[in-house]
Amino acid sequence: MAPKSADALRVPVASLQRRAPDVAQPVIVDVRGLGKTFKKGVRAVDGVHLQVRKGEIFAFLGPNGAGKSTTIKMLCTLLRPTDGKASIAGFDIETSPREVRRRIGLVFQERTLDDQLTAEQNLRFHAVLYGVPKREVEERITRVLAVVGLTNRRSDRVSKYSGGMARRLEIARALLHTPDILFLDEPTVGLDPQTRARMWADVRRLRDEQGVTVFMTTHYMDEAEYADRIAIIDHGRIVALDTPARLKAQVGLDKVLLSTADDAKAAAALAKKGMTAEATAKGLVLKVPDGEAAVARIVGAAGTGVRNVSVHKPSLDDVFMHFTGHEIRPEGAQDGAMARAWMASTRGR
Amino acid sequence: MTQFGNEVRTALMVWRRELIRFTRSPARVITGFVQPILLLFVLGYGLGKLVPGYQQFIFPGAVAMNVITTAIFSGVSIVWDREFGFLREMLVAPVSRSSILAGKVLGGAVVATLQGCLILVLAPVVGVSLGFVAILQFLGGALLMAVSLTAFGVFVASRMKKIDGFQAVMQFLLFPMIFLSGSQFPLQDVPLWLAALNRLDPLTYAVDPLRRILLDPANLAPDLATLSQRSQVQFFGETIPMWSEFVAMALFAALFFGLAVLSFRKAEQ
Numbered sequence: 302m303a304p305k306s307a308d309a310l311r312v313p314v315a316s317l318q319r320r321a322p323d324v325a326q327p328v329i330v331d332v333r334g335l336g337k338t339f340k341k342g343v344r345a346v347d348g349v350h351l352q353v354r355k356g357e358i359f360a361f362l363g364p365n366g367a368g369k370s371t372t373i374k375m376l377c378t379l380l381r382p383t384d385g386k387a388s389i390a391g392f393d394i395e396t397s398p399r400e401v402r403r404r405i406g407l408v409f410q411e412r413t414l415d416d417q418l419t420a421e422q423n424l425r426f427h428a429v430l431y432g433v434p435k436r437e438v439e440e441r442i443t444r445v446l447a448v449v450g451l452t453n454r455r456s457d458r459v460s461k462y463s464g465g466m467a468r469r470l471e472i473a474r475a476l477l478h479t480p481d482i483l484f485l486d487e488p489t490v491g492l493d494p495q496t497r498a499r500m501w502a503d504v505r506r507l508r509d510e511q512g513v514t515v516f517m518t519t520h521y522m523d524e525a526e527y528a529d530r531i532a533i534i535d536h537g538r539i540v541a542l543d544t545p546a547r548l549k550a551q552v553g554l555d556k557v558l559l560s561t562a563d564d565a566k567a568a569a570a571l572a573k574k575g576m577t578a579e580a581t582a583k584g585l586v587l588k589v590p591d592g593e594a595a596v597a598r599i600v601g602a603a604g605t606g607v608r609n610v611s612v613h614k615p616s617l618d619d620v621f622m623h624f625t626g627h628e629i630r631p632e633g634a635q636d637g638a639m640a641r642a643w644m645a646s647t648r649g650r
Numbered sequence: 651m652t653q654f655g656n657e658v659r660t661a662l663m664v665w666r667r668e669l670i671r672f673t674r675s676p677a678r679v680i681t682g683f684v685q686p687i688l689l690l691f692v693l694g695y696g697l698g699k700l701v702p703g704y705q706q707f708i709f710p711g712a713v714a715m716n717v718i719t720t721a722i723f724s725g726v727s728i729v730w731d732r733e734f735g736f737l738r739e740m741l742v743a744p745v746s747r748s749s750i751l752a753g754k755v756l757g758g759a760v761v762a763t764l765q766g767c768l769i770l771v772l773a774p775v776v777g778v779s780l781g782f783v784a785i786l787q788f789l790g791g792a793l794l795m796a797v798s799l800t801a802f803g804v805f806v807a808s809r810m811k812k813i814d815g816f817q818a819v820m821q822f823l824l825f826p827m828i829f830l831s832g833s834q835f836p837l838q839d840v841p842l843w844l845a846a847l848n849r850l851d852p853l854t855y856a857v858d859p860l861r862r863i864l865l866d867p868a869n870l871a872p873d874l875a876t877l878s879q880r881s882q883v884q885f886f887g888e889t890i891p892m893w894s895e896f897v898a899m900a901l902f903a904a905l906f907f908g909l910a911v912l913s914f915r916k917a918e919q
């Protein structure tokens with residue numbers, strides 16, 4: 302396969318069809334005031350409230366140590382909460398853990414496959430653990446392997462798999478017992494960008510074609526973009542919970558950055574048309590509700606030689622900063638430009 | 651499918667996995683071979699010059715040792731399962747932990763018994779003749795012993811958070827237990843402290859019945875018969891019956907299996 306750039310493989314975020322929570326769908330994850338205090342007195346999760354409906358892709362976004370994994374572990378019955386309540390598909394996580402486990406598919410941060418076994422053997426093992434009826438096992442294995450595109454690697458030992466393939470196999474395995482909801486705890490940690498993109502495409506397809514509900518945690522901003530709704534968690538508390546678009550809308554307007562031959566002259570020309578431009582070191586900045594739509598109008602009004610124009614939408618980084626007062630983590634941050642329109646000036650030569 | 655049926659299927663699947671992994675690692679089989687071969691052909695031949703019949707005498711000890719080390723190793727291998735994540739896949743499943751551990755113990759025990767059989771094949775080479783009944787008895791005895799030691803290994807592993815502890819377990823637990831078990835020499839007419847340690851060592855009751863089965867004094871050369879007779883475990887001058895040793899092994903197995911289940915229930919998430 303010819304190497305492709307990561308960007309070429311990425312599903313363009315702007316074109317994703319997100320779904321607002323469909324109130325007609327039943328609530329699958331119902332969390333009420335869930336909290337966890339560890340023995341040493343550390344309050345890892347502090348009164349989390351949230352509801353996830355069937356068919357949603359729900360992302361839990363926060364820095365390492367914010368309480369994401371602790372929450373997901375409690376929901377998966379791997380850890381007992383110290384306060385609050387939660388139910389999965391109608392079953393209480395504390396009183397009926399086995400019923401909950403039967404109905405969830407889990408993909409952990411760390412690899413949980415047996416490398417010595419083949420993909421098929423790993424899946425068969427899982428089918429037995431989850432009580433998949435014998436006569437259905439064969440057909441289901443074939444189906445889940447097809448879903449993640451590993452059909453022709455079925456009889457390979459997992460030790461021969463790449464990190465990305467192993468992760469996809471884990472997703473296939475988590476689907477084998479037809480769970481109501483898939484929990485993915487930082488599923489893309491340690492994967493390269495291409496593999497991450499591939500995994501997200503798979504997850505979205507699962508939701509679109511099979512109606513699987515997905516609850517996932519991540520500390521990558523760009524991944525949270527794939528979700529229908531995002532909960533931002535910091536220091537064990539949910540500080541914001543909404544669709545990516547609405548969260549961004551809360552943060553503020555789009556910024557249009559304009560660079561011209563003579564900024565002062567352009568600013569004056571814009572002011573005449575009733576547009577306020579702020580002069581910065583990088584050029585003129587205009588705050589408008591819909592950046593892309595305003596570009597033509599702004600360029601027309603500026604009059605003098607426009608060198609380039611770029612539109613900056615509020616990013617999730619901005620959202621995160623807005624709600625928590627700090628950045629998620631320096632190296633994971635994007636450059637803040639969601640859509641960029643470079644325009645060569647025709648007159649400014 | 652009933653819940654009970656699921657539990658049984660789970661145990662069988664875990665059991666099968668142990669066997670698959672056994673066939674996938676020929677290196678393990680060969681490594682397991684080295685020690686008994688040294689015992690049998692180096693120690694056995696060397697000491698055999700001084701003690702007539704010693705090479706035959708040590709044969710059951712060599713077989714037992716192969717079963718013992720493999721069994722404990724199989725049990726402790728659950729630490730690897732934890733390290734490589736697969737334990738988590740098993741423990742989060744909607745099945746009881748005792749089914750998983752039962753499969754692990756039975757699988758490990760069958761692997762260990764198979765390892766023992768590999769040495770048993772050498773019987774004619776060292777001049778030990780085995781009847782059909784003796785072989786059947788051996789299989790039963792070895793399996794019981796392997797079950798209890800795998801359970802012991804699983805229990806030890808449940809208390810071990812890191813692979814690093816493995817060497818320590820071998821040095822501080824397994825080697826003394828093997829030396830004190832009387833697998834290489836009779837430990838009956840010895841000072842009280844040594845006799846006491848020997849009687850406290852659970853391996854004593856695993857090795858002794860195997861030797862009684864494989865070296866039946868009734869059809870041995872006089873020297874060897876005496877040696878074999880003298881190695882039988884005695885309490886207050888009386889040789890204890892073989893069935894009591896089997897009972898001891900079974901209790902040992904039940905005890906450590908129970909402790910392992912409790913330990914996994916409490917500690918693992």
